[in-house]
Amino acid sequence: MPEPITVTVNGTSLAVPGGATVAVAIVLAGAACRKSVTGETRGPLCGMGICYECRAVINGQLHCRSCQIICQPGMEVRTDE
Amino acid sequence: MSGLTYDVVVVGAGIVGAACAEECARQGLRVAIIDRDVIGGGATAAGMGHIVVMDDSEAQFALTRYSQQLWQQLRQELPADVEYEPCGTIWVATDEEEMAEVRRKQNYYAQRGVPTEVLDPQTLERLEPNLRKGMAGGLLVPEDVVLYPPCAARFLIERAQGAGAKLHLGSSVSQIGNGLVRLADGTEFSAAAIINAAGAWASALNPGVNVKKRKGHLAITDRYPGFIRHQLVELGYLKSAHSTSADSVAFNVQPRKTGQILVGSSRQYGAEHGEVDTGVLTRMLQRAQEYMPRLAELSTIRVWTGFRAATPDKLPLIGPCLGDPALFLATGHEGLGITTSLATARLLVDQIAGRNPAIPIEPYLPSRVPAEHAYA
Amino acid sequence: MSNITRDQFDVLVVGGGPAGLAAATCAAECGRHVGVVDDNPALGGQIWRGEVGKAASEAVDWYARLRAAGANVLCGARVFHQPEPEVLLAEAPDGPLELKYKKLILATGARERFLPFPGWTLPNVMGAGGLQALVKSGLPIAGKRVVVAGSGPLLLAVAAYLRQHGAEIPIICEQASWGSLVGFSLALLRQPQKVRQGFALRKQLAGISFAASSWPVSARGERAVEEVVISQSGKNKTVPCDYLACGFHLVPNSELAALLGCRLRDDLVQVDDYQQTSVAGIFCAGEPTGIGGLELSLVEGRIAGLAAGGSAPAAKPLFAEREKLRKFARVLDRTFSLRAELRGLPLPETIVCRCEDVTCSRLAQHTSWRAAKLQTRCGMGPCQARVCGPATGFLFGWAQDSIRPPIFPTRFENLITFSPEAERSEITGGRG
Numbered sequence A: 001m002p003e004p005i006t007v008t009v010n011g012t013s014l015a016v017p018g019g020a021t022v023a024v025a026i027v028l029a030g031a032a033c034r035k036s037v038t039g040e041t042r043g044p045l046c047g048m049g050i051c052y053e054c055r056a057v058i059n060g061q062l063h064c065r066s067c068q069i070i071c072q073p074g075m076e077v078r079t080d081e
Numbered sequence B: 001m002s003g004l005t006y007d008v009v010v011v012g013a014g015i016v017g018a019a020c021a022e023e024c025a026r027q028g029l030r031v032a033i034i035d036r037d038v039i040g041g042g043a044t045a046a047g048m049g050h051i052v053v054m055d056d057s058e059a060q061f062a063l064t065r066y067s068q069q070l071w072q073q074l075r076q077e078l079p080a081d082v083e084y085e086p087c088g089t090i091w092v093a094t095d096e097e098e099m100a101e102v103r104r105k106q107n108y109y110a111q112r113g114v115p116t117e118v119l120d121p122q123t124l125e126r127l128e129p130n131l132r133k134g135m136a137g138g139l140l141v142p143e144d145v146v147l148y149p150p151c152a153a154r155f156l157i158e159r160a161q162g163a164g165a166k167l168h169l170g171s172s173v174s175q176i177g178n179g180l181v182r183l184a185d186g187t188e189f190s191a192a193a194i195i196n197a198a199g200a201w202a203s204a205l206n207p208g209v210n211v212k213k214r215k216g217h218l219a220i221t222d223r224y225p226g227f228i229r230h231q232l233v234e235l236g237y238l239k240s241a242h243s244t245s246a247d248s249v250a251f252n253v254q255p256r257k258t259g260q261i262l263v264g265s266s267r268q269y270g271a272e273h274g275e276v277d278t279g280v281l282t283r284m285l286q287r288a289q290e291y292m293p294r295l296a297e298l299s300t301i302r303v304w305t306g307f308r309a310a311t312p313d314k315l316p317l318i319g320p321c322l323g324d325p326a327l328f329l330a331t332g333h334e335g336l337g338i339t340t341s342l343a344t345a346r347l348l349v350d351q352i353a354g355r356n357p358a359i360p361i362e363p364y365l366p367s368r369v370p371a372e373h374a375y376a
Numbered sequence C: 001m002s003n004i005t006r007d008q009f010d011v012l013v014v015g016g017g018p019a020g021l022a023a024a025t026c027a028a029e030c031g032r033h034v035g036v037v038d039d040n041p042a043l044g045g046q047i048w049r050g051e052v053g054k055a056a057s058e059a060v061d062w063y064a065r066l067r068a069a070g071a072n073v074l075c076g077a078r079v080f081h082q083p084e085p086e087v088l089l090a091e092a093p094d095g096p097l098e099l100k101y102k103k104l105i106l107a108t109g110a111r112e113r114f115l116p117f118p119g120w121t122l123p124n125v126m127g128a129g130g131l132q133a134l135v136k137s138g139l140p141i142a143g144k145r146v147v148v149a150g151s152g153p154l155l156l157a158v159a160a161y162l163r164q165h166g167a168e169i170p171i172i173c174e175q176a177s178w179g180s181l182v183g184f185s186l187a188l189l190r191q192p193q194k195v196r197q198g199f200a201l202r203k204q205l206a207g208i209s210f211a212a213s214s215w216p217v218s219a220r221g222e223r224a225v226e227e228v229v230i231s232q233s234g235k236n237k238t239v240p241c242d243y244l245a246c247g248f249h250l251v252p253n254s255e256l257a258a259l260l261g262c263r264l265r266d267d268l269v270q271v272d273d274y275q276q277t278s279v280a281g282i283f284c285a286g287e288p289t290g291i292g293g294l295e296l297s298l299v300e301g302r303i304a305g306l307a308a309g310g311s312a313p314a315a316k317p318l319f320a321e322r323e324k325l326r327k328f329a330r331v332l333d334r335t336f337s338l339r340a341e342l343r344g345l346p347l348p349e350t351i352v353c354r355c356e357d358v359t360c361s362r363l364a365q366h367t368s369w370r371a372a373k374l375q376t377r378c379g380m381g382p383c384q385a386r387v388c389g390p391a392t393g394f395l396f397g398w399a400q401d402s403i404r405p406p407i408f409p410t411r412f413e414n415l416i417t418f419s420p421e422a423e424r425s426e427i428t429g430g431r432g
């Protein structure tokens, strides 16, 4: 097992398995990924970059597909779009 | 076949045909609307939906202003999905030459009762912080509006249907004239008046009609609420020849009510196919990025094209067709058909019903187009 | 502006799943300069998606062969546009890639088909393959209760995988009937590899209840799913759970093929004996030509790789094996075709288009995909109808309209990195 790494999800630090995707970090943090157009909270659906439900703000950039991005140490993730 | 006899048959369920059908039905006329596709599936589905006052000519100003006021009157009745957004336009000036044009425009609009505000560089930057730094200023036209055209067309058609109009979708019209409308499947409709509102395809039904397809590209981003707040348009066309034949691109971006940014625009003659043209698209997006560098990082969802119906003098054709007084044209709106649809309908029905028009109609009559043009 | 990277290949392969790996390997072994581009952080596609830290074992041979043959691997790069023939653009983290090719092999795989039912938008309701992908990407699942539902052989593979990783599987719900599943089992018996896989699966799944003619009716929960109501033999029953893993078999990723002008029929890319599409020089292998599973993807990949690599005669001996596997694919199609009752799952207020939150009742007012799209914004969001397109195809029988670039959302600047030399004329202005 690779070393766990630490990322921040909505301001809270969190250790995730090395190599985990950002979508995994968000689910582990107990957060949803995004608010839908009518205000529903949504989490990952397809896990493979197709559905765009896992969009989150990563290091300040909006609309990132978190299921296809690997966590890097110190990454800042926000889900309160 | 009395069931297929109408006072008016409208060919085309784009925004112009929809507006004409609604106006006719409200006058108590028996109306049929025919489209080979869906409601608002032509240029109406492709256009930006900028309801804008323009001043290329006195006649263009009169029509756009009149129509904009008709949209304002309709505002309370528009359903939410029409996305009516009174965001205003800012004409962006990059240098002193363009600022002179800003002041000319302001003067022109002021004389004709259109409120405007000249913006200094600081105010412009405060209103639209994502524009490139160092702009010379701009002109804010607060009464310009943005809406979503396909739903606006559907709303008008529903109103027409509420007043008794019949809608026939999925039927292609193959022939019109002499009080008859024939569909490709052989069905015939007879009508006291026929309105050709087939947009850029109008000349396929009336071969003498001088409208040419003028292709445009647009791109749309994901949702970035607040990224821009007004429709932003360059004044750069001053520096280029006012060509009616060369391809051109311009910075023209629009905030959608969804928070998306719609990015235009391009103009091309001679292109018959709707495919995305990479060269034109690239230049159009480059232009936009020059004015608004931070566009670079926005996630862009889709690119599409549409066809404007262009006339030689840049004014629409509204009125009877040469040689057939019962056949009316409502086409040739080029890049302004969403704006001018409501006024077009009024002016056309004024002619059909013998009412007094609110503005002079002569500049828009098809008979103004010189014969050698019309039959070239 | 981020820098563009340009590269040129004899054979370019899009997709690094089994079909793409086999294709790239075989083309490279023919001595061609080969590139494989895939949008995931690592090769493997769906089935061989590497578990965190280690490559999945069955795939190791192919990786080794691919490396030995010297193919270039471009991971984390997603193809979004063909600006002109024989050039593809891909988005990558460090800027766009411009990839020129002489021959192209599309091995873009498949995705799950999702059907709307009340509660399907709740967090922790995921695809079956979707949850598996997340677990493969590091999500701990030990001790969690996962209801696996939908349709297709993937459900069993996912249930076995999740259980192996410590999940508790209260039930597997398959919408197909026992009758059609029996036919499927008989067809499996004619496929020795599949029988072996089947036995292994049965062992892994021992003790889990499996219901045929069963499907989720609704998912319920406060912030995330807490329980799912399933229909089983005509009766509803409530099953508490932490996750609902639900997908209704697979649909091909044929958007890129469509953009390139390849002929499709029923969303499947049409190919000749050598896996060549209707566009000369463009080949297609794996799920986009028909949902057929791992072995078919591999053999199609090998044929496409050999043909594109210039060794078409060497591909001929593989035709018989492919034919046998295609028969199996047809059985798959029949077995897991969707029952009509599923059309009744969404309530009027159930969201069908998740990007734009368009409900079933709003869609039901329209008679075509295009009308629904223009009037309700269905399919206009970033997934570009990859989820709601197949769903409305099933619910309403709608066919989607034309495909336009970019086939995936991409950074604005990526669309202007490519400019054809000839098009450098004066920029003129005007209003839109």
Ligand SMILES: Cc1cc2nc3c(=O)[nH]c(=O)nc-3n(C[C@H](O)[C@H](O)[C@H](O)COP(=O)(O)OP(=O)(O)OC[C@H]3O[C@@H](n4cnc5c(N)ncnc54)[C@H](O)[C@@H]3O)c2cc1C
Pocket (backbone or CB within 6 Å): B011, B012, B013, B014, B015, B016, B017, B018, B034, B035, B036, B037, B038, B039, B040, B041, B042, B043, B044, B045, B046, B047, B048, B049, B050, B051, B052, B171, B172, B173, B174, B197, B198, B199, B200, B201, B202, B205, B215, B216, B217, B218, B264, B265, B305, B306, B307, B308, B309, B330, B331, B332, B333, B334, B335, B336, B337, B338, B339, B340, C432
């Ligand atoms: C890129 C672009 C941007 C634009 N931006 C703006 C803007 O910001 N503001 C603005 O005011 N305008 C804008 N326009 C212009 C505007 O979109 C058009 O002027 C307007 O939509 C024209 O409406 P229409 O009803 O005349 O034509 P269309 O919407 O094209 O409708 C014509 C209809 O006729 C039907 N038809 C054609 N032939 C037949 C036949 N033989 N039988 C049956 N049916 C037939 C077609 O199916 C179609 O539905 C833009 C246009 C483009 C292309």
Ligand SMILES: Cc1cc2nc3c(=O)[nH]c(=O)nc-3n(C[C@H](O)[C@H](O)[C@H](O)COP(=O)(O)OP(=O)(O)OC[C@H]3O[C@@H](n4cnc5c(N)ncnc54)[C@H](O)[C@@H]3O)c2cc1C
Pocket (backbone or CB within 6 Å): A048, C014, C015, C016, C017, C018, C019, C020, C037, C038, C039, C040, C044, C045, C046, C047, C048, C077, C078, C079, C080, C107, C108, C109, C110, C111, C112, C128, C129, C130, C132, C133, C154, C157, C158, C250, C253, C256, C285, C286, C287, C288, C292, C293, C294, C297
């Ligand atoms: C979610 C899911 C999970 C599955 N799990 C299992 C399982 O556990 N067991 C099993 O037996 N079968 C499983 N399958 C089925 C299995 O994937 C197939 O039977 C077969 O292996 C597919 O091989 P392929 O190479 O055709 O496609 P894939 O393995 O799907 O590979 C296609 C690759 O192309 C990439 N791609 C697509 N478009 C682009 C683009 N434009 N740019 C860059 N890259 C692109 C995709 O991301 C993907 O990595 C699963 C299928 C899916 C969809």
Ligand code: FES
Pocket (backbone or CB within 6 Å): A023, A043, A044, A045, A046, A047, A048, A049, A050, A051, A052, A053, A054, A055, A065, A066, A067, A068
């Ligand atoms: S979960 Fe579907 S795109 Fe990430």
